[in-house]
Amino acid sequence: MTNVAVIYYSSTGNVHTMAVAAAKAAEKAGAEVRLRKVAELAPQAVIETNPAWAAHAEATRDVEVASTDDLVWADVVLIGTPTRFGAAASQIKQFIDTTGGIWAEGKLVNKVASGFTSTSTAHGGQESTLLALNNTFYHWGAIIVAPGYADPVQFAGANGNPYGASSVSANQAGNVHEENLAAVEFQARRCVEIAAALKKGFAAV
Numbered sequence: 001m002t003n004v005a006v007i008y009y010s011s012t013g014n015v016h017t018m019a020v021a022a023a024k025a026a027e028k029a030g031a032e033v034r035l036r037k038v039a040e041l042a043p044q045a046v047i048e049t050n051p052a053w054a055a056h057a058e059a060t061r062d063v064e065v066a067s068t069d070d071l072v073w074a075d076v077v078l079i080g081t082p083t084r085f086g087a088a089a090s091q092i093k094q095f096i097d098t099t100g101g102i103w104a105e106g107k108l109v110n111k112v113a114s115g116f117t118s119t120s121t122a123h124g125g126q127e128s129t130l131l132a133l134n135n136t137f138y139h140w141g142a143i144i145v146a147p148g149y150a151d152p153v154q155f156a157g158a159n160g161n162p163y164g165a166s167s168v169s170a171n172q173a174g175n176v177h178e179e180n181l182a183a184v185e186f187q188a189r190r191c192v193e194i195a196a197a198l199k200k201g202f203a204a205v
C-alpha cells in the first residue's frame with residue numbers, strides 16, 4: 001500500500017477542489033490517502049473582508065490540519081498552494097518551516113513529492129510558485145515527480161504546465177476547469193505509480 005498525503009492551503013476553494021480531486025484519484029489508484037489543510041494564519045477580521053474566503057473556511061472547518069506526522073507517514077507528498085505574488089502562500093511556507101526536525105532526522109528522504117497551484121491569471125506565477133516549492137523538495141531529499149508531458153491530458157487547452165497541475169481562477173471562488181482536475185488526477189496517479197515502483201526497487205536492493 002502506498003501512503004499519500006495531499007496537503008494544501010486554499011482561501012477561496014480552487015486549490016481545495018484540486019486537492020480533493022488528487023486525493024480521490026490516488027485512492028482510486030489503490031493508495032491510502034490523507035487529505036489535510038494547513039493551519040490558517042490570517043486573522044479572522046481579514047478573512048471576513050472576503051465573503052468567499054470566509055465561506056470556504058467555514059465549509060472546510062472539519063478538514064483535518066496537517067502535521068509533520070503526515071509527512072513521515074507518507075510515501076507521496078502532494079502539496080497544493082495558491083500563488084501569492086508568484087510564490088507559495090505563507091500558510092504553506094509556515095507548515096514547511098515546521099519540518100526542520102524531521103528533515104534533520106532524515107525522515108523526508110526519498111519521499112515522492114509534487115506540487116500543484118492556482119493563480120488568478122494565466123501568467124500570474126504558476127511556474128515560479130511550483131519551482132519554489134521544488135526548492136524545498138530538493139532540500140528534503142525528496143524525489144520530485146512532475147507531470148511533465150507524460151500524458152495527453154497535459155496538452156488539453158486549459159493545461160500545459162509540466163511542473164504541476166495549475167488552474168486559472170480569475171479570482172473566482174471554486175473556479176477550476178475540468179481539464180485542470182483531470183491534470184491533477186493524472187499527477188496524483190503518476191506519483192502513486194512511481195512511489196510504488198521505488199518501494200519495490202528499494203526492497204530489491
Ligand SMILES: Cc1cc2nc3c(=O)[nH]c(=O)nc-3n(C[C@H](O)[C@H](O)[C@H](O)COP(=O)(O)O)c2cc1C
Binds near residue numbers: 125172
Ligand atoms: C495576496 C494575494 C496575492 C496573489 N498573488 C497572485 C499572483 O501573483 N498572481 C496571480 O495570478 N494570482 C494571485 N493571487 C490570486 C490567487 O492566487 C488566485 O485567486 C487563486 O486561484 C486562489 O486560490 P484559492 O481559491 O485556492 O485560494 C493572489 C491572491 C492574493 C490574496
